[in-house]
Amino acid sequence: MTEIRRLLPETGIMSGPTSVERLTERGFERAMARAMLMTPSDIIAEVSQSGIKGRGGAAFPTGLKWSMVSQAPGAQKYVVMNADESELGTFKDRVLLEQDPLGPLSGLVIAAHAVGARKAFCYIRGEYREVEQVLAAAIETLRRVGLVGPDTVEVEIRRGAGAYIAGEETALFNSIEGMRPEPRVKPPFPTNKGLWGSPTLIQNVETLANVAVLFAHDVEWFKAYGTKDTPGTKLVALSGHIHRPGVYEVPFGTPVADILNAPELGGSVAGTGRLGAVLLGGAAGTFLNAAEVQNTLLDYPSLSKVGASIGSGAMMVFDDTVDLTWVLTKMARFFAEESCGQCVPCRIGTRRILEIAESGNLWSRTQDLRELGQAMRDASICGLGQTAPLALLSALDRPELRHHD
Amino acid sequence: MDTQNSAVYQVVSALLEDLPRERAQLLPALWRVAESEGYLSQDAMEAVSKILGVPSAEVFGVASFYSLFEGEEGRVPVYICTDVMCALQGAQNLKDAAEKSAVNRPIAVKESACLGQCDHAPAAWIGGKVLRRASPEEVKTAVTEVRHD
Numbered sequence A: 001m002t003e004i005r006r007l008l009p010e011t012g013i014m015s016g017p018t019s020v021e022r023l024t025e026r027g028f029e030r031a032m033a034r035a036m037l038m039t040p041s042d043i044i045a046e047v048s049q050s051g052i053k054g055r056g057g058a059a060f061p062t063g064l065k066w067s068m069v070s071q072a073p074g075a076q077k078y079v080v081m082n083a084d085e086s087e088l089g090t091f092k093d094r095v096l097l098e099q100d101p102l103g104p105l106s107g108l109v110i111a112a113h114a115v116g117a118r119k120a121f122c123y124i125r126g127e128y129r130e131v132e133q134v135l136a137a138a139i140e141t142l143r144r145v146g147l148v149g150p151d152t153v154e155v156e157i158r159r160g161a162g163a164y165i166a167g168e169e170t171a172l173f174n175s176i177e178g179m180r181p182e183p184r185v186k187p188p189f190p191t192n193k194g195l196w197g198s199p200t201l202i203q204n205v206e207t208l209a210n211v212a213v214l215f216a217h218d219v220e221w222f223k224a225y226g227t228k229d230t231p232g233t234k235l236v237a238l239s240g241h242i243h244r245p246g247v248y249e250v251p252f253g254t255p256v257a258d259i260l261n262a263p264e265l266g267g268s269v270a271g272t273g274r275l276g277a278v279l280l281g282g283a284a285g286t287f288l289n290a291a292e293v294q295n296t297l298l299d300y301p302s303l304s305k306v307g308a309s310i311g312s313g314a315m316m317v318f319d320d321t322v323d324l325t326w327v328l329t330k331m332a333r334f335f336a337e338e339s340c341g342q343c344v345p346c347r348i349g350t351r352r353i354l355e356i357a358e359s360g361n362l363w364s365r366t367q368d369l370r371e372l373g374q375a376m377r378d379a380s381i382c383g384l385g386q387t388a389p390l391a392l393l394s395a396l397d398r399p400e401l402r403h404h405d
Numbered sequence B: 001m002d003t004q005n006s007a008v009y010q011v012v013s014a015l016l017e018d019l020p021r022e023r024a025q026l027l028p029a030l031w032r033v034a035e036s037e038g039y040l041s042q043d044a045m046e047a048v049s050k051i052l053g054v055p056s057a058e059v060f061g062v063a064s065f066y067s068l069f070e071g072e073e074g075r076v077p078v079y080i081c082t083d084v085m086c087a088l089q090g091a092q093n094l095k096d097a098a099e100k101s102a103v104n105r106p107i108a109v110k111e112s113a114c115l116g117q118c119d120h121a122p123a124a125w126i127g128g129k130v131l132r133r134a135s136p137e138e139v140k141t142a143v144t145e146v147r148h149d
């Protein structure tokens, strides 16, 4: 079980992360040159064949999204890199941008070419100020070699200002447009009506990095790792009670237990050394118990058997002393504070969950919570309200995780 | 109030000089003012409203949505992450240290949700810089060195 390095640069790479040499050394120059010689429809076909799915959480097929934007009527189109990364336990886009910002940016340039956009935005969370500087230097490098600019695509950084909801794609558009970052009702989808009502392609940082390494090589190379269902590699962010917290790149299909335990990956559970639970995918993710961790692979079909998904790739590790009621209460407070308040099921629902958590009745009011969760899933406008109850419900489904002392 | 001639208007106007006069520049404009002045005053937001041609109620509405704009006059915010992963690694000690060093200083200690630094928990965000695997001592030093002019 070794770590793969494709999205992350090889250890010991000599060139600076924002240097022109890095473009050559990582094959991004080649990737962009190859894509620029292809027709947009050939580029999109290659992205589709690669099987890349969105790495921001929803795992939507990337090639399909590109063809929707490319076919949407409209002279003006936009592409956006979503670097808002504010999900609990999630820091892989930060590490990617610190170590290899030219990768995601090359993916962005290729995306613009494929869908016919002349303007791109990188939306980065306000707390990533140091990362923003790296990103700006990398954009300058691309400008110097003529890959960014008025004749190709203009790239502008937009800095968020501390709002979790602004990472939701339509809220992010409102933020860029100078409105309150409240999600819009979908449909229409961004592929048809995004920024200023124009077709807009929005992708996660890691998704764009996948595009860059794909075009630096080819589909066959890309599919050498991963599963039939999900080719390629995934960045996972390990934190909590783990000996080697950090970001690791592993092929889809890697056993979840190996990610935690392999000496070159997580290096085994810290704290008491006994695993209590793993929260997979962020605050809107799923708790796995120790047995499930033993029996699942990092892939969508395997995880769906235990009702889980990969989400952002966050893996938060808790030893057997952590009281999950405390964790759930903290997360309930987070959602209640971050709900934009636009729609009733989410505004009221997140409050109710918090009240129940604070009154200490989480584990006895499971039926009420399930019904509330269902209503939020069915009737909320955006992903925040729809997914806010998920982690909680996953814990209630696993009563063995309840802490007794 | 004769906004156009006020000192605040002059300052804001100079800060936004090269920004296109359009709604889409509202967030960048608010950032410039907040960074230069340390916080967003009522008068400064009025000035942004005039300069960009955005109704002032909407400028307030946008600014108040974002937690990084909640600085107040003479109180520089410092952020301690107290979210789950940092709480497991001793965030409370950092918060206590920050609060102690903030006494009698123009500093507001704020709790932050996950800063995206959980691999280096506990984390803090002080003066635009991230403190990773921070000790109470480091937080104390960083809080004491925060600029507030």
Ligand SMILES: Cc1cc2nc3c(=O)[nH]c(=O)nc-3n(C[C@H](O)[C@H](O)[C@H](O)COP(=O)(O)O)c2cc1C
Binding pocket: A053, A054, A055, A056, A057, A058, A059, A060, A082, A083, A084, A085, A086, A087, A164, A165, A166, A167, A168, A169, A170, A202, A203, A204, A205, A207, A208, A382, A383, A384
């Ligand atoms: C509340 C909320 C927050 C989100 N935050 C992010 C984020 O920080 N980064 C991100 O890439 N996607 C985020 N998303 C998902 C985006 O809406 C969108 O699906 C994604 O950027 C698409 O890119 P992908 O297809 O490459 O994954 C968020 C969604 C929701 C509902």
Ligand code: SF4
Binding pocket: A165, A182, A183, A338, A339, A340, A341, A342, A343, A344, A346, A347, A380, A381, A382, A383, A384, A385, A386
């Ligand atoms: S689901 Fe929640 S966050 Fe999303 S639009 Fe409704 S109130 Fe706002």
Ligand code: FES
Binding pocket: A088, A089, A090, B081, B082, B083, B084, B085, B086, B087, B113, B114, B115, B116, B117, B118, B121, B122, B123
């Ligand atoms: S929980 Fe503190 S940085 Fe993530």
